[in-house]
Amino acid sequence: xxxLLIEFLSNTGFALADYRNIIMILVGIIILYLGVAKExxxxxxxxxxxxxxxxxxxVIKDFGLGIYESGSxxxxxxxxxxxxxxxxxxxxxxxxxxxxxxxxxxxxxxxLGAAAQIGIFTTFLGALAIGFPPNEAASIGxxxxxxxxxxxxxxxxxxxxxxxxxxxxxxxxxxxxxxIQPPIMRLLTTRKERLIKMEEPREVSKKEKIIFPIVGFLxxxxxxxxxxxxxxxxxxxxxxxxxxxxxxxxxxxxxxxxDIVTILLGVTVGASTQADVFLTRQSIGIFALGxxxxxxxxxxxxxxxxxxxxxLRKKINPLVGAAGVSAVPxxxxxxxxxxxxxxxxxxxxxxxxxxNISGVIGSAIAAAILWSFMSL
Amino acid sequence: MFGFEAIxxxxxxxxxxxxxxxxxxxxxxxxxxxxxxxxxxGLWDKRSKYYNRSKKPQQKDQKTPSVLVPTLxxxxxxxxxxxxxxxxxxxxxxxxxxxxxxxxxxxxxxxHSTINEFIKCELIIPAENGYYILNKQVExxxxxxxxxxxxx
Numbered sequence: 001x002x003x004l005l006i007e008f009l010s011n012t013g014f015a016l017a018d019y020r021n022i023i024m025i026l027v028g029i030i031i032l033y034l035g036v037a038k039e040x041x042x043x044x045x046x047x048x049x050x051x052x053x054x055x056x057x058x059v060i061k062d063f064g065l066g067i068y069e070s071g072s073x074x075x076x077x078x079x080x081x082x083x084x085x086x087x088x089x090x091x092x093x094x095x096x097x098x099x100x101x102x103x104x105x106x107x108x109x110x111x112l113g114a115a116a117q118i119g120i121f122t123t124f125l126g127a128l129a130i131g132f133p134p135n136e137a138a139s140i141g142x143x144x145x146x147x148x149x150x151x152x153x154x155x156x157x158x159x160x161x162x163x164x165x166x167x168x169x170x171x172x173x174x175x176x177x178x179x180i181q182p183p184i185m186r187l188l189t190t191r192k193e194r195l196i197k198m199e200e201p202r203e204v205s206k207k208e209k210i211i212f213p214i215v216g217f218l219x220x221x222x223x224x225x226x227x228x229x230x231x232x233x234x235x236x237x238x239x240x241x242x243x244x245x246x247x248x249x250x251x252x253x254x255x256x257x258x259d260i261v262t263i264l265l266g267v268t269v270g271a272s273t274q275a276d277v278f279l280t281r282q283s284i285g286i287f288a289l290g291x292x293x294x295x296x297x298x299x300x301x302x303x304x305x306x307x308x309x310x311x312l313r314k315k316i317n318p319l320v321g322a323a324g325v326s327a328v329p330x331x332x333x334x335x336x337x338x339x340x341x342x343x344x345x346x347x348x349x350x351x352x353x354x355x356n357i358s359g360v361i362g363s364a365i366a367a368a369i370l371w372s373f374m375s376l
Numbered sequence: 377m378f379g380f381e382a383i384x385x386x387x388x389x390x391x392x393x394x395x396x397x398x399x400x401x402x403x404x405x406x407x408x409x410x411x412x413x414x415x416x417x418g419l420w421d422k423r424s425k426y427y428n429r430s431k432k433p434q435q436k437d438q439k440t441p442s443v444l445v446p447t448l449x450x451x452x453x454x455x456x457x458x459x460x461x462x463x464x465x466x467x468x469x470x471x472x473x474x475x476x477x478x479x480x481x482x483x484x485x486x487x488h489s490t491i492n493e494f495i496k497c498e499l500i501i502p503a504e505n506g507y508y509i510l511n512k513q514v515e516x517x518x519x520x521x522x523x524x525x526x527x528x
Contacts, residue, residue, distance in 0.1 A: 104410055104414075107406075107407035107408070107410040107411045108411075110403045110406060110407040110410070111404065111407065113403060114396075114399050114400045114402075114403040114404075118396055120395075121391075121392035121395050121396050122392070124388065124391070124395075125392055128383045128388045129378060129379050129380065129382055129383055131377070131382065133386075134386045134388070134391075137386075137388075204414070207417045208413050208414050208417060211413055211417070212413065215410075215413065216406055216409075216410075219402070219405055219406055219409055220402055223398070223401070223402045223405070224398065224402060358403060358406075358407075361402075361403065361406070362399050362402075365402050365403075366395060366396075366399050369394075369395045369398050369399070370391075370395065373391050373394075373395070
C-alpha cells in the first residue's frame with residue numbers, strides 16, 4: 001500500500017515538473033491575463049493561454065496523454081493543425097464575416113496590403129542570415145503577415161516542428177498590435193500627415209460584391225495556385241455572405257464553424273508548446289524575428305502610403321498603410337485610434353479596412369509563393 | 377553558414393525579390409480588375425438602352441416616310457418651317473400654349489389645326505412635365521420630301 005502511494009506520488013505533476021514547465025505555465029498565465037484583463041484578442045489568447053497550461057502539465061511518457069503521443073485526444077485534435085485543416089476553415093469564416101466594400105470602392109488602397117508583405121521577405125532574409133535553413137526561415141518570415149492561420153498553414157507544410165513557437169508568436173503579435181504599431185506609425189509620420197482626411201468611399205453595388213469573390217479567386221489562384229486552400233475558402237466564404245441566397249450557410253461559416261475551429265486551433269496550438277519542445281534558443285530567435293517582421297511590415301505599409309501620396313491627387317492618410325498587415329480588424333482599429341488621437345473628427349476605420357483585407361490576400365499569396373519556392 | 381553568405385547560398389535575395397514582385401503584381405492586377413467591375417456592370421445594366429437606341433432609328437426610318445409624312449397636308453408641310461423657327465426662338469422643351477400664342481401673333485394661319493397635325497405626325501412630341509420638343513428625324517424627312525417635290 002505504501003509502495004502504491006509512493007508510485008502515485010512520483011507520477012503526479014508535482015514530482016514530474018521541472019523549471020521549464022513552471023516557466024511555460026507562467027507564460028500561459030500571462031497570455032490569459034492579456035486576453036481576459038487587457039482584452040487583447042481574447043478569442044485567440046484565451047484558448048491559446050489555456051492550451052499552454054494544458055500542454056505543460058507534466059505527464060508520464062507513453063501514457064497516451066501528451067499532444068505529441070499518437071492516439072491521445074490532443075493528438076487527434078492536433079491533426080487539424082498539422083494537416084492544414086483548420087487554417088482554410090478559419091479563412092472560410094473570415095470570408096463570410098468580411099465586407100469587402102471599402103476595398104472595392106477604392107482599389108488603389110490594395111497596394112498598401114502588398115507593401116506590408118515586404119516584412120515577410122525581409123524577415124526571411126534575416127532568418128537565413130542567423131542560420132535557419134530556408135524552409136524554417138520562410139515559416140518564420142510569414143509571422144510578419146500578422147495572419148495566424150496563414151503562419152500555421154505554411155509552417156505545417158515547411159517546418160512542422162516549429163508550429164508551436166511560430167503560431168504562438170504570430171498570434172501574440174496579432175494580439176499586441178495596439179502596443180507594437182502606434183509608436184512606429186507616429187515615428188514615420190508628421191502631424192500634418194496624420195491629420196489628412198480621406199474622402200468618403202463610393203457606394204458599392206450588390207452585383208459588384210457578388211462578382212468580386214469569383215473574379216478575385218480566379219485571378220489570385222491562377223497566379224499563385226498554392227494559395228488555393230486559403231484563398232479558395234476566403235472567397236467562397238465571402239460569396240456565401242454576399243449572394244444572400246444561402247444565408248444559413250453563411251451564418252454557420254461566420255458563427256458556429258469559425259468558433260469551433262478557433263477553439264480547437266487555439267487549444268491545440270497552445271498545448272503544442274510543451275516546455276521541452278518550446279523552450280529552446282530557436283524559439284527565442286523566432287520571437288525576436290517575429291517582432292522584427294511585424295515592425296518592418298508596419299513601416300513598409302506607412303512608407304509606401306507616403307510614396308503613393310507623391311503621385312495621387314486624392315491624398316491617403318499614411319497611417320492607413322499600417323493596416324496592410326493582415327491582423328483583421330485589429331490593425332484597422334489601431335489606425336482609427338491613432339488617427340482620432342490627432343483629430344477626433346477623422347474617421348479612418350473604413351479606409352483602413354481596405355489595406356487590411358488586401359493584406360490577408362497578400363499574405364496568403366506570399367505564403368503560397370514561399371511554399372512553391374521551397375518545394376522546388 | 378551565417379550572414380550574407382547564407383543568404384547568397386540559399387538564393388535568398390532572388391526568392392525575396394521575385395516573391396514580393398509576385399505579391400505586388402497579383403494585387404495590382406486584382407485592383408485593376410476590381411476597378412473595372414463596376415464599369416462593366418454599368419454597361420451591362422444599360423444594355424437594353426443601347427440596344428433600343430440602335431434599333432429606334434431603323435424603325436422610324438421605315439415608318440416616317442411611308443406612314444406619317446404623306447398624311448401631312450402640303451400647306452401644313454410648307455408652314456412647318458415657320459413653326460420650326462418659332463420653336464428655335466422659344467428653345468426646347470416648350471409649352472404648347474406659348475407656341476399657339478406666338479404663331480397667332482406672327483399671323484400664321486390656323487395655328488390650332490396645324491399644331492394638331494404636327495402632333496399627329498409626331499413632328500412635335502411630348503417631353504417631360506407637359507412640355508413638347510421637335511422630333512428632328514420626322515423634321516428631316518419632311519424637308520427631304522419637300523425638296524423632292526420642288527425638284528419634281
